[in-house]
Amino acid sequence: MRIDFLDENELKARFIISDANIALINSLRRAMKNLVPSIAVDYVDFYLNTSYLYDENLAHRIGLIPIKTDLDKFNMPDKCVCEGEGCPNCQISFRLNIEGRRTVYSGDFTSDDPEIAPVYDNIPVIELYEGQQLMIEAVARLGTGKEHAKFQPVSVCGYRIVPEITIDAGRCTNCGDCIDSCARNVLEEQNEKVIVRDNMECTMCMECVKICHDRAISVEETGDFLFTVESVGTLPVRTIIKKGLEILKEKAEEMNSILEL
Amino acid sequence: MVEEQEKEDRPLTGDLMFPVRCFTCGSVIAQHWDEYKKKIKSGKSERDALDELGIERYCCRRMFLTHKSIIEELARFHGAVG
Ligand code: SF4
Ligand code: SF4
Ligand SMILES: [Zn+2]
Ligand SMILES: [Zn+2]
Numbered sequence: 098m099r100i101d102f103l104d105e106n107e108l109k110a111r112f113i114i115s116d117a118n119i120a121l122i123n124s125l126r127r128a129m130k131n132l133v134p135s136i137a138v139d140y141v142d143f144y145l146n147t148s149y150l151y152d153e154n155l156a157h158r159i160g161l162i163p164i165k166t167d168l169d170k171f172n173m174p175d176k177c178v179c180e181g182e183g184c185p186n187c188q189i190s191f192r193l194n195i196e197g198r199r200t201v202y203s204g205d206f207t208s209d210d211p212e213i214a215p216v217y218d219n220i221p222v223i224e225l226y227e228g229q230q231l232m233i234e235a236v237a238r239l240g241t242g243k244e245h246a247k248f249q250p251v252s253v254c255g256y257r258i259v260p261e262i263t264i265d266a267g268r269c270t271n272c273g274d275c276i277d278s279c280a281r282n283v284l285e286e287q288n289e290k291v292i293v294r295d296n297m298e299c300t301m302c303m304e305c306v307k308i309c310h311d312r313a314i315s316v317e318e319t320g321d322f323l324f325t326v327e328s329v330g331t332l333p334v335r336t337i338i339k340k341g342l343e344i345l346k347e348k349a350e351e352m353n354s355i356l357e358l
Numbered sequence: 359m360v361e362e363q364e365k366e367d368r369p370l371t372g373d374l375m376f377p378v379r380c381f382t383c384g385s386v387i388a389q390h391w392d393e394y395k396k397k398i399k400s401g402k403s404e405r406d407a408l409d410e411l412g413i414e415r416y417c418c419r420r421m422f423l424t425h426k427s428i429i430e431e432l433a434r435f436h437g438a439v440g
Binding site: 150158161162163216217219220221222223224246249252253327329330 | 375376378379380383384385386388389391392415
């Protein structure tokens with residue numbers, strides 16, 4: 098198994114995993130989506146809310162704001178010394194006290210720890226008109242996507258099988274029907290011959306195979322997978338991938354130890 | 359009224375409220391909202407504005423295109439603004 102990064106930045110990565118199988122790749126995808134922890138607001142104390150939104154509504158909005166996560170700083174609540182009651186090792190508070198008339202942005206929250214703050218400070222949270230006031234304390238903690246989607250560190254996280262497209266030159270009549278039928282522009286004509294332009298774009302819809310009367314083209318699965326992962330900003334993509342692999346390994350080892358008993 | 363709002367450093371836009379995340383893919387989009395409105399106001403087409411902001415998927419793009427402000431309708435029943 099090999100991983101080759103095609104392009105990568107802090108928030109988005111595309112990479113190819115070669116010589117793998119679907120079961121493994123899919124469990125990696127699920128690990129990244131459901132098991133890699135990140136911080137999100139989970140509990141909001143409302144001292145005063147005279148705005149247009151209900152408390153629940155507002156709490157939901159605040160929960161969706163991504164918060165920069167440092168996995169070394171916090172424990173999972175159920176594995177913390179406080180046994181899930183809540184302490185500085187597993188929780189962090191954001192305070193807000195604002196009167197109208199103005200728009201409240203995610204950057205207006207004051208955090209206990211300046212490093213653990215909303216990723217973007219210009220997410221509009223709510224608008225307060227004259228005489229409206231908001232006084233809240235939002236408590237954030239680590240959680241996983243399994244529990245609630247707001248804890249998911251990724252938005253897009255999926256893979257596609259990289260196909261192998263072969264055109265049998267002996268059978269092909271160069272009619273060009275396959276080029277027209279492909280919605281992803283995978284094939285093109287060059288020197289009056291059909292060639293594969295970019296097989297990464299292929300979705301394996303098999304339209305080209307169906308339309309070819311001479312059975313000259315074939316699209317087959319390979320053991321290579323094109324992964325696209327996009328972070329919501331809480332963790333860098335590389336950390337998410339690494340953490341996902343670590344979790345998979347842990348689970349496999351756990352399974353091993355169960356079988357040995 | 360409009361002038362008064364413009365003078366403030368955080369003017370009200372009258373939107374209740376742009377979704378923080380895309381309903382479909384879950385990526386965070388609300389940080390682009392103010393910028394998007396500014397671009398539209400300056401006469402750019404929606405397409406160019408979204409392209410410049412780097413919003414590529416059509417699930418996220420429709421969030422911007424189809425957002426409708428309802429604060430004024432709500433305010434009528436609340437009494438403070440209207
Ligand atoms: S449809 Fe078949 S015969 Fe026609 S160009 Fe494509 S591969 Fe060749
Ligand atoms: S399988 Fe579908 S996407 Fe792939 S080359 Fe054929 S028509 Fe295009
Ligand atoms: Zn604790
Ligand atoms: Zn989307």
